[in-house]
Amino acid sequence: MLRTIGKRIATAIPSLIGVIVVTFLLTRVLPGDTASFFAGPAATPQAIEEVRKQLGLDRSLPEQFVSYVSHLVRGDLGTSLTTGRPVVTELATRLPASAELTLLGLLIALLIAVPLGIIAAVRQGSWIDHLCRIVATAGVSLPVFFTGLIFVYVFYFILGISPAPLGRLDVFASPPPDITGFYLIDALIARDFETFRAALAQITLPAVTLAVFSLAPIARITRASMLAVLSSEFIRTARASGLKPSTVVMTYAFRNAMLPVITTLGMVFSFLLGANVLVEKVFAWPGIGSYAVEALIASDFAPVQGFVLTMAVLYVLINLGIDLLYGIIDPRVKVEA
Amino acid sequence: MTTLSQPEPVSSSVTGPSLAKTVSTRGIGAQLRHIRYVLADNPVTAGSFILFVIFLLAALVGPSLVPYDPLASNTASALRPPSAQHWFGTDQLGRDIFSRVVVATRLDMIIAIASVLLVFVLGGLAGIAAGFYGGWTDRIVGRISDTIMAFPLFVLAMGIVAALGNTVTNIVIATAIINFPLYARLARSEANIRREAGYVHAARLSGNSDPRILFRFILPNIMPLMMVQISLTMGYAILNAAGLSFIGLGVRPPTPEWGIMVAEGAAFIVSGEWWIAFFPGVTLMLAVFCFNLLGDGLRDIVDPLRRT
DSSP, X not given: OHHHHHHHHHHHHHHHHHHHHHHHHHHHTSSSOHHHHHHOTTOOHHHHHHHHHHHTTTSOHXXXXXXXXXXXXXXXXXXXXXXXXXXXXXXXXXXXXXXXXHHHHHHHHXXXXXXXXXXXXXXXTSHHHHHHHHHHXXXXXXXXXXXXXXXXXXXXXXXXXXXXXXXXXXXXXXXXXXXXXXHHHHHHHTTOHHHHHHHHHHHHHHHHHHHHHHHHHHHHHHHHHHHHHHTSHHHHHHHHTTOOHHHIIIIIIIHHHHHHXXXXXXXXXXXXXXXXXXXXXXXXXXXXXXXXXXXXXXXXXXXXXXXXXXXXXXXXXXXXXXXXXXXXXXXXXXXXX | OXXXXXXXXXXXXXXXXXXXXXXXXXXXXXXXXXXXXXXXXXXXXXXXXXXXXXXXXXXXXXXXXXXXXXXXXXXXXXXXXXXXXXXXXXXXXXXXXXXXXXXXXXXXXXXXXXXXXXHHHHXXXXXXXXXXXXXXXXXXXXXXXXXXXXXXXXXHHHHHHHHHOSSHHHHHHHHHHHHHHHHHHHHHHHHHHHHTOHHHHHHHHTTOOHHHIIIIIIHHHHHHHHXXXXXXXXXHHHHHHHHHHHTTOSSOTTXXXXXXXXXXXXXXXXXXXXXXXXXXXHHHHHHHHXXXXXXXXXXXXXXXXXXX
């Protein structure tokens, strides 16, 4: 078992190396003067020269790469021009906000999409099946920033049941004691139900926006994989043996059908992490996405580079986690060399 | 062009790929009949085709038909809700939103088409070379694809535009790069299947060179599937470009573009001026929806076995 896990971790290493090389190359090989880029639009020639030395741009490309990697290893992603704070600390303080939003969005999507896909497959041709199809096609066509704005208009402006889309808590509430960084969980740990309710009210709309976006692929693949499993021989055998239909569907079919769904989660996460940036902008969510967007507009490249690297590393790790999970759930799967 | 009409081998049991040339005249008629049959059977695809024609017309002649100058501001009539005079209302500068939405079609379509064509050429060529030659070519193309896929794609596009510079051209390049793996993988697997096909062996034995085999025999046969891919990626390309301009990359105000118009209207949503963001957003959604449905419909025509 340990060996299998080790092998799986080893397969993630080329991806990690690729990610680091690409984020390095993004700044060094491309047209334009990297130093003036990093020094910012208002920098003097001396300041640009200083940045050039500091980044080691006067040295050869391989040397620069080595120094980039050694900075990375020490957890140094450079300094933001606009805030003057190290990028790593900014990203670390903002990451929980993004993670809480993304994970809650995914959870909502799974809770809706998986049952929808199962029912659509079991009752093929019924209205739920058609609903599932519509959701699967419409979901991928919806611009996530647009759905978010529509939700704000309907639930905040017209119905007034949602708070203003201005971050994780309204200005009068104070955040719960920092334990996990997830306001919902921290508030529960502190038994502060008032804060929990306030945080929940703020996170609901952005999380549902993300969920609507990621529903489609999950529902589609659940339906397809349930259909495939339901027509297989062991299901026929189970049915022929007189097992209850619910037992056949839930115990036998569902567990087998979940494997492709778990694989698709990798792709869903790719969408989610990108959509997260847009949703954070719409809801003024203080996560790493809105940090990167602010930096982009200010032409402040170090935070953007740090953000891209962080997201990519997270994504590689998520995929690794999905692989490991898959191996645990389905022991038949062997690691390909 | 003649071989374009050749149905996929999987969908046709009568005509093998080696008969591509001889059946071409009959093939076009049969294919057209088949397309008409599928469209008649599938009103959704037919509807999306009509929608596609409307978008195409808006992109081609829209700018000369719109009632107002999309850039002309008129503060006297700012923030007006939709009316007979201004069908989609006016924005904070009094610009006519209907005119802006129609004029924006051209730019959005150009971005999407340019990026899809770019990735079609690059990814398609890299893919068929990888599938045909195998070995090192395959490994390099595979490694590049894997590295791109290791990023959340929208985030990579953000990084590329940020690094290359904040222009529309770079949005096109970034959108092409993030779609590269899709095209390369599809072309690779299709070319790989056909590498050992009878007609390729026959072509080689008759003294055709490798490039000639690739372009005259393999490429035409994988074209239908690539066309489906193009249609399916168009929607994603539009969505991606609009997303990038929504966060302030690429297109600059006051240029009319759907993503940036939604971004401009976002500030007014909380005070109830919904129309500024709503109409460009709905148009964007319809465009993406149209291309996705069209792609699904095309796939049904080209590759009936993959119908879901």
